[in-house]
Amino acid sequence: MRRLRGRLIQPFLKEYHLQKTDLVMPLFIDETADRLTPIPAMPCQFRYPPGDIGSAVLRLQEKGIGAVLLFGIPAHKDPGASGSYNPEGVIQEAVRRVKSVAPGILVITDVCACEYTDHGHCGIVGEGLYGMDLQNDPSLELIARIAVSHARAGADFVAPSCMLDGMVSVIRQALDDEGFQETGIMSYSTKFASALYSPFREAADSGFRYGDRSTYQIHPGNFREAVRESEIDALEGADILMVKPGGFYLDLVASIRELGLPVAVYQVSGEYAMIKAAAMNGWIDERNVVMESLICAKRAGADLIITYYAADAAGWLDEEQRLL
Numbered sequence: 658m659r660r661l662r663g664r665l666i667q668p669f670l671k672e673y674h675l676q677k678t679d680l681v682m683p684l685f686i687d688e689t690a691d692r693l694t695p696i697p698a699m700p701c702q703f704r705y706p707p708g709d710i711g712s713a714v715l716r717l718q719e720k721g722i723g724a725v726l727l728f729g730i731p732a733h734k735d736p737g738a739s740g741s742y743n744p745e746g747v748i749q750e751a752v753r754r755v756k757s758v759a760p761g762i763l764v765i766t767d768v769c770a771c772e773y774t775d776h777g778h779c780g781i782v783g784e785g786l787y788g789m790d791l792q793n794d795p796s797l798e799l800i801a802r803i804a805v806s807h808a809r810a811g812a813d814f815v816a817p818s819c820m821l822d823g824m825v826s827v828i829r830q831a832l833d834d835e836g837f838q839e840t841g842i843m844s845y846s847t848k849f850a851s852a853l854y855s856p857f858r859e860a861a862d863s864g865f866r867y868g869d870r871s872t873y874q875i876h877p878g879n880f881r882e883a884v885r886e887s888e889i890d891a892l893e894g895a896d897i898l899m900v901k902p903g904g905f906y907l908d909l910v911a912s913i914r915e916l917g918l919p920v921a922v923y924q925v926s927g928e929y930a931m932i933k934a935a936a937m938n939g940w941i942d943e944r945n946v947v948m949e950s951l952i953c954a955k956r957a958g959a960d961l962i963i964t965y966y967a968a969d970a971a972g973w974l975d976e977e978q979r980l981l
């Protein structure tokens with residue numbers, strides 16, 4: 658085995674490679690911010706004021722990042738998430754801005770209601786069997802409406818993250834009905850009820866006021882259910898599937914990619930925060946840990962990796978290239 662690990666032959670025998678076109682950078686646009694706002698639980702990540710999103714995307718493009726996933730934080734929240742489908746809403750404006758300054762960037766928008774509802778749940782809530790909870794069917798129309806408004810603003814892909822049953826089929830139908838046959842759907846198809854989302858909920862101001870998301874997201878111990886979630890979304894017309902979070906859940910990727918669709922892996926806020934915190938303490942080497950986490954997602958079968966480290970990784974890839 659050692660002959661194949663010789664310093665000169667080794668680079669030729671790498672089975673997987675990380676490329677900039679694997680990477681998607683999530684960005685937060687905050688309608689209430691008038692300057693770049695640091696996110697405490699995600700050091701080096703920021704909420705962008707609407708006016709700064711164009712230049713932020715141009716900087717990413719310079720580094721070779723070609724895809725962004727946009728999240729909006731609205732000035733106003735209400736039970737029906739009215740800000741989420743407003744044609745002049747924070748995300749709709751941001752999409753138009755990004756598309757006008759950088760038409761070559763792939764724009765994916767997170768489609769969910771939790772940043773826009775005052776209760777913080779991912780759709781319409783009501784009294785259920787076990788108290789107040791997300792109401793699946795009444796939320797579908799809202800989700801479809803959000804997706805269409807993003808498509809109308811110019812999003813290339815919409816990414817529903819609400820884990821509603823039937824979300825992909827209602828979105829596909831609504832997009833087709835409104836003339837957006839070309840708009841793709843990247844479904845958060847296999848999304849676990851993970852404790853790793855808490856820095857994000859601070860970042861996007863989307864924490865729930867009561868309850869939790871365990872009635873609509875998958876329990877971390879469930880494998881077959883997790884595969885079935887993606888299978889259903891594939892049948893409903895999703896173009897790209899997703900496994901979220903990444904690191905703890907890479908075993909799912911191998912099975913889900915057998916469905917035949919491209920698979921994205923989302924290295925979530927808590928994964929970012931854990932690496933960053935250890936690195937800031939000098940306990941691990943940030944660059945090596947990040948690059949290891951990303952190549953392992955590739956090895957597991959990821960076609961795309963959504964990561965808050967996308968911009969850093971692009972820089973590190975450039976450095977590796979120079980060393981060859």
Ligand code: PBG
Pocket residue numbers: 767769771779818819853854855856857858863870924925926927
């Ligand atoms: C919204 C949404 C969440 C994330 C992406 N979209 C939070 C949640 O479901 O509670 C998590 C992203 C991250 O932690 O980086 N539904």
Ligand code: ZN
Pocket residue numbers: 769770771772778779818819
């Ligand atoms: Zn949500």
